[in-house]
Amino acid sequence: MTGNVSHILLDKDRLPAVTLGYETRKKPKEVTTTVTPDLIMEIGLVILWLLAFLVLGVGALPFAAWLLPGTEYAGFAIPVALTVLGVVGHLVGHLAFGWPALLAGLGTLLALSAITATRTDTVIDIDRAAEYGLVFVAGFLLIVLIRGIDPAVLPLGGEKFLDFGLLQTLNRTGSLPPESMWFANEPVKYYYGGQLVVSLLATMTGTGTAYAYNLGLAGFYATLLTAAYGLAASIARPYDVSQWAAGALGAFFVGVAGNLSTAVRLVAWLLPDWVAEVLVSTVGMEAGTVDWSPGDFWYFDASRIIPVEPQADSGFEAATEFPFFAWLNGDLHAHMLSQPFMLLTAALLLAAWRGPVSHRRLLLFVFLPPLVGLIGVLNLWSLPTALGLTTLAVFVNSDHPSALLPKRLQTTTDSRSRLYEEGSRLLLAPLVAGIVFLGGILWTFPFWTTVMVNGPSRSVTYWDQWTPLGSLILVLGGFLAAFSAYFARALWTQDNRASPTVVLTTSGSIVALATLLGWPVLGVTLPLVLVGWWLLRTDAVGFETLLVVAGAGILLFVEFVTIEGERFNVIFKPYVHVWLFWAIGTAVALPRMAAGWPTIDGANTARLRQTGTVLAIALVLVTVPYAGFALHGHVTAETATTDEVGTTLDATAYLEVLHPDEAPAIRWLDARSGQPTLLTTAPAGYRWNPKDGDGAAAPASLTGIPTVAGWDHEAQYRGDEVYDNRVADVHAMYGGDPEEQRRLLAEYGVEYIYVGPAEENAPQFEVTVDKLDAVTAAVSWEHVTIYEVDQEALDE
Structure with a gap:
């Protein structure tokens, strides 16, 4: 069971500004704050x-x-x-x-x-x-x-x-x-x-x-x-x-940190085109990245890197979010x-x-x-x-x-x-x-x-399409750099012959060979699991290594296993945990290396301290640009709502600005007590475009008053047939035969019927339910009428 945007390909150049994760304006407007x-x-x-x-x-x-x-x-x-x-x-x-x-x-x-x-x-x-x-x-x-x-x-x-x-x-x-x-x-x-x-x-x-x-x-x-x-x-x-x-x-x-995609874009922007082309191609980014400049930054790009189905030009990436992106995007x-x-x-x-x-x-x-x-x-x-x-x-x-x-x-x-x-x-x-x-x-x-009973079954199957190495490096490369150095030093404490240079060279060869064989993630994660597992039996490392092994194990699992119809989430949800575990592991490993660890015979402590410090500074520098760019864009690109009402924490303040035709009706519903059953157009989903008959079940979503059939996520939760039957019943209640309308309104216990722009423009039906004697207008505005259903009168 899940809700996701796996079927929505977000393109900042094709979508209206107000439909993105947050509202955007291309030209910042100076805003003055008045104490009210x-x-x-x-x-x-x-x-x-x-x-x-x-x-x-x-x-x-x-x-x-x-x-x-x-x-x-x-x-x-x-x-x-x-x-x-x-x-x-x-x-x-x-x-x-x-x-x-x-x-x-x-x-x-x-x-x-x-x-x-x-x-x-x-x-x-x-x-x-x-x-x-x-x-x-x-x-x-x-x-x-x-x-x-x-x-x-x-x-x-x-x-x-x-x-x-x-x-x-x-x-x-x-x-x-x-x-x-x-x-x-x-x-x-x-x-x-x-x-x-x-x-x-x-x-x-x-x-x-x-x-x-x-x-x-x-x-x-x-x-x-x-x-x-x-x-x-x-x-x-x-x-x-x-x-x-x-x-x-x-x-x-x-x-605060972000993945490496923003840093790579910056480096590519600074490099000569022919060098940038090699860099961009190596990490698997779009060829157009060579023409990127800081003014093209879009906060959403960094969250969509790993393809759901690794193949040329698939154009469908899974969400590999990190916390700063997630909270900036603002989902609860x-x-x-x-x-x-x-x-x-x-x-x-x-x-x-x-x-x-x-x-x-x-x-x-x-x-x-x-x-x-x-x-x-x-x-x-x-x-x-x-x-x-x-x-x-x-x-x-x-x-x-x-x-x-x-x-x-x-x-x-x-x-x-x-x-x-x-x-x-x-x-x-x-x-x-x-x-x-x-x-x-x-x-x-x-x-x-x-909650969890009687949902649709999902089969767990083997997955045979490997994540590209470049995509993995863009998402988790900073952490991998830290662990590679950390494990190399830890192995050195167990055998003087296993110098960091020898270990890192061997590791690079394993990754290269695995990539040539078509198993790049296996070449990265399996050594982490095996070496980390072995090191945990020594006193050289501690719980931070357990977190590294756990994260690598999750990646291996994701590479081999999928759930029918849920590949987007099979990548998305576990990668969140990998970020958490590896972020903490990196935070412990870097100070140890910067302090000159390990202290062993023949080791140049000053050099170890120097390289560890450089690595720590470098990883901070390559992971911080996303937050800087995203915050700058967020603060300077004012929204239509804040232009109109000023700074606010009211999550629904945008209604009067972006949806003034429906705002008073939704406010009226929100003021009702309890949970009377509501009827709104269906199916519904991510788009709230009333002219096209898409209402996004907004009257239910924004009030908590239950509608007969809301978002098509319910098909994932309960099964396609169950959801589709309800959608058909919604269409029948709005514009079907009067006898069927009365039967269904009684069956679902509908108390309010919402007729707004989306219902008027819905292609599946023409609204006739208002002609029933048991249905009367409770309240009306220019563009919306909310009808009240007399359940007792339905039987007359």
């Missing part, structure tokens, strides 16, 4: 949400300190708090959502902190907590600035209508699961955990959905940034390096909202990796299962990664997995062969992950029984 009551109110909301997140973090500090000993626990206090809110809020929400779920979550959090505050030897470091608070504030205000310039939830360029609709339907529901805004009378068939947490925060702060959307985005980005800072610093603790440097690089590579989407919790999972596994067996059991069997279960509710695509990371962490831990078993079931391996030990590890590690998975299912059981 609305602006003061919005500043107040920013402060309120900022304080809400920070207070939650403070409330979770004692619990986080006990849960994550030996780590920078302050960096995970907010993710821990949000996890408790999400898990408890989801369970209680099936009885009563809103305030009851929120109060239950807050009460549980405070209880956990109160119980654990006296059970830990860790003394809370206020200065360190304040440091992480500053990181959070910086990330939060950055996204507030970005979204204040372009707050709109538009249907094209992402999944904003899906995300906003989920948030709206959650805010209207009395109990979970929420009713689908695109499939009336049925529960949502999508993972909605992130929107659930934002909805609870909106309840806590008394914030309307239009503002909660963008403030939730800011909060989750800041949470991700803080967790990245904390995880990198935590991993670097045993090393003789600056934790501040590792943490800062972790936050940078996770939350599952693959983004799950990221802080994936880093929290890594932090729990790190604490288990380093901690005593007794605490490791608690982490793995008591506290990890609800977190993993929540990850499934947040983003189903993240669940296999969380379980895979768990398996890997248990497998390569210095203690045998049997140490996790009760003493009477433990067996000594001292007298056993190495083959027996490895085989038993291979058996027990997945078993531990399986227990975590089952526990996660139990903690979130209502989600699986109400």
Whole structure:
């Protein structure tokens, strides 16, 4: 189940400005900000949400300190708090959502902190907590600035209508699961955990959905940034390096850095054409890239590099997003909202990796299962990664997995062969992950029984089309450069003959041979997996290498396996995790190398320090241009909405500017209480072009009031036949036989019928439903009429 733009080929030269991920103007307009009551109110909301997140973090500090000993626990206090809110809020929400779920979550959090505050030897470091608070504030205000310039939830360029609709339907529901805004009378068939947490925060702060959307985005980005800072610093603790440097690089590579495509474009622009042509051809970019100049920068280009089906001129690239692009684009989407919790999972596994067996059991069997279960509710695509990371962490831990078993079931391996030990590890590690998975299912059981059942089946198959090497380098090349140098130095500590020069030359030869044989990604990732796996059995490296191996394993899996009809997402969703893992791994590796590691006989420490520093600076320089260009373009290219209403965080402020014909009708619907069933034209999708009969199910998406048939995503969630039958019923209700109209209106319990420009221009029917005696105009404007259906009169 998914929602994506896999069938929309976005071309900035062919689309109207307002249909992109954010609105754009080619000529910037000087904007003056006037202090108004609305602006003061919005500043107040920013402060309120900022304080809400920070207070939650403070409330979770004692619990986080006990849960994550030996780590920078302050960096995970907010993710821990949000996890408790999400898990408890989801369970209680099936009885009563809103305030009851929120109060239950807050009460549980405070209880956990109160119980654990006296059970830990860790003394809370206020200065360190304040440091992480500053990181959070910086990330939060950055996204507030970005979204204040372009707050709109538009249907094209992402999944904003899906995300906003989920948030709206959650805010209207009395109990979970929420009713689908695109499939009336049925529960949502999508993972909605992130929107659930934002909805609870909106309840806590008394914030309307239009503002909660963008403030939730800011909060989750800041949470991700803080967790990245904390995880990198935590991993670097045993090393003789600056934790501040590792943490800062972790936050940078996770939350600010971009892939290499922008840097390559810049270099090609500076080089002579004939040299630029060679460069562009080598990395597999379009030939027209040679003619690129900085004025041609478009933020969306960097997110579409790896072809879905690698073949000449396929013209269809999968999304290989990185966080800065994702938050700039502004979706409040599952693959983004799950990221802080994936880093929290890594932090729990790190604490288990380093901690005593007794605490490791608690982490793995008591506290990890609800977190993993929540990850499934947040983003189903993240669940296999969380379980895979768990398996890997248990497998390569210095203690045998049997140490996790009760003493009477433990067996000594001292007298056993190495083959027996490895085989038993291979058996027990997945078993531990399986227990975590089952526990996660139990903690979130209502989600699986109400949302995930009865969906269309998808077959898992072998994939035989390999990703081009150039595309992989553009997306992940910066990280690969860091790991290659890091692993080369680590191997050197094990054998003086394996100098970095020898290792890097051998690695380059393997990649070249694999590329010639047509298996480029195999040549890159398999050595990383094997060498990293072996190094993890030594004391030369640590948890950062586990993350590198995990990321390489994900890439290998994606190269070999696909899901029928889901190749776009099979690339898109796992690559998000690869970016997170490799960004953190790079953030730890670079400071070690810049500090002159390793210290071995015959090594020139000064030279190692110099090359490590140069590499760190180079990787920052080649990954930062995207953020610079994108921010400049975002700030200077004003939108039609902000031109009209000024800077705002109101996600729906654009309605009166871009869709004035329908704005008052949508506002009227939004003011209705509950979830009355609505009828709008179908099918619907990414385009809101009323003149062509495309309404994007906007009245449902922007209000949370469920329509009989909304976006065609529902065909993915429920099956083509089920969705198509509803679409046919929609057409019949609008323009079919009167008897059939009455029957269907009664069957679906339709209370309001929306007749706007899209319905009037729909090619599939001519509106006649207004002629029924049971249908009367409830409210009307020049271009829209909303009819009310008297259900009792339908039987007369």
